[in-house]
Amino acid sequence: MTRDQLRHIFIEELMSIAPDIDLDGVPDTADLRDAVDLDSMDIMNLLIALHQRLGVDIPEADAIKLTTLGGAVAYLAERSSAT
Amino acid sequence: MPSLGADMDDGVLVEWDVKPGDRVSRGDIVAVVETQKGAIEIEIFESGTITRLLAAPGDTIAVGAPLAELDGPAATAGETEAAKAAPAPSAKAAAEPAAETLPERPAAPTIETPAVAATAREKTAPAVEAAPAAKAAPAGRVRASPAARQLAAERGIDLAGIQGTGPDGAVVRDDVAGGKAPQPAPGARPAAPTKTAETTGPARRGFDVDEMRKAIAAAMSRSKREIPHYYLSHTIDMRVASGWLDELNAQRPPEERVLIGMLLLKASALALTRFPEFNGRYENEAFAPAPAVHIGMAVAMRGGGLVAPALHDVDRLSLEELMAKARDLVARVRSGRLRSSEFTDAGITVTSLGERGVDTVFGVIYPPQVAIVGFGTVAMRALATENGVDAVPTVCATLAADHRVSDGRRGALFLREIDKLLQVPEAL
Structure with a gap:
C-alpha cells in the first residue's frame, strides 16, 4: 500500500470518528490533539478504526506515534510493510 | 415534547421515524428534535400503536405539548403523562404536565413541566389537526452532524x-x-x-454554538444562584491503578483497551452506591435520591460548548462494557445523535479533564443534580510515599456538592471511598 493510500485512509477514518473537525491548514507535523482538539477517546476510536481497516497491530505504547498526520503515515507504512 | 433540561422551553421537530399504524415499544426512537443542545433522538416511554402524528417537521413545539397519539393495550383514558414519566428533568414552575390541546403554533412556549415523558399518549383534543407539513420536511431519516x-x-x-x-x-x-x-x-x-x-420554511433552529452557550449560561447561572456549593479536593495515588491498567492494555488489541477515565467513572459509581446523598435531584425544596447510578459524563464539544449525557447503570457495568458505552456516547456527541433519556436520567455529573488537562477542576453543579465529581489529569507528581518523596502518577479528585443536601464530612468520606476503590482496580 502506498503512502498516499495510507494517508487517504487515515484521513478518512479520522473524519469518520470526528466529523466535526476541520483539517484545512493543519500541517503534517502538528499534534492533532492540539491542532483539532482530539481527546483520548477520539484517539482510541481512531486506533480501533485503523486496526480494523488495515489489520495493523498498534500496541498501546505506539499510540503516541499516530498523533500527527506525518507520523501516522510513516508508522502505518512501516507496520503494514512489516506484516 | 420532553423537557431535556432545566432551560428548555421548546424544540423543533426535525423528523418522524414512525408513522401512524406503526407499533412501538418502550425505548424506541420515534422522532428527532432539534434543541439548543443539538439534534436529539426522542425515545418513547410506552408501548403501543401510533395512531396520529400531531406535529410536522419544522414545527416548534412547546415542552409538554403532545407530539403524537398512541394507542396501546395498557392505555387507559385520562391517564396522564406524568404518571408514567421518566424521572423528572427539572422544574421551577410546577405547571400542569402537558397542554390539553396543541395549538397549531404555540404562541408562548414557556410552560416548564415537571415531568413529561418522551411520548404523547396524551388526551389531545380530537379537533386538533396536524400542522401543515413544512416545506423543508425531510422525507425519511437523515443522519447528520x-x-x-x-x-x-x-x-x-x-x-x-x-x-x-x-x-x-x-x-x-x-x-x-x-x-x-x-x-x-x-x-x-x-x-x-x-x-x-x-x-x-419555519424555524429550524439547528445546532448553534450561540444557542448552546445560552443554555449553559442559563443552567450555570441558576446553579450558582440557587445551589450553596461546597468544595473538597483529594489527591489520589494512582500507582496501582495505572500499573494494572497498563499491563491489561498491553496485551489487548485497540478495541479491547480501557482508558483510565473508565476506572475513575466506575470507582465513582461504586462509591455512590454507598453515598446516595450525592446522586439524585433537588426539586421543590426536597432531595429525591436517584433509583439507579446514572452518571452524566461531561463531554466537551469542539468549537465550544459541552454536554453531559447519561451513562446508565455505571455501577453494574464491567470496565469493558463501560468503555464501549462511553465510546458510543462520545461518537454520538460528535455526530449529533444523543437520545432523550440521556438528557434526563443523570443523577450526578462526572467531569474528567483527560490527558491534556490541568491538575484540578472545580465543578459547577448541573441543576437539579446535587453534586459533581471532577478529576484532573492523571500525571506524574511529587508525592510523599513510604519511600520519602517520589514521582508517582496521581490524580486530583474534587467534589462540588449541594449543602442543602449533604455536608463536608460525608463528602470527604465519599472522595476517600473513591480513593479506596481505585487501590483495588481488579475489583472495579
Missing part, C-alpha cells in the same frame, strides 16, 4: 439530497460544504440543491 445541520440550514440545503460520508452514512459538515473534505469518497460530492435560506 449538528455542524452539517447548521450549515445546511444556513445555506438552505435539503440534507436529504446529500450523500453522507460520516459514521453510518451520516451527513457531516464537509458533505454540505461540498468538496472541502480532504479526500471525499467517490460520488460523495453533494449535488446540493440550492434553495435560498428564505424558502426553507
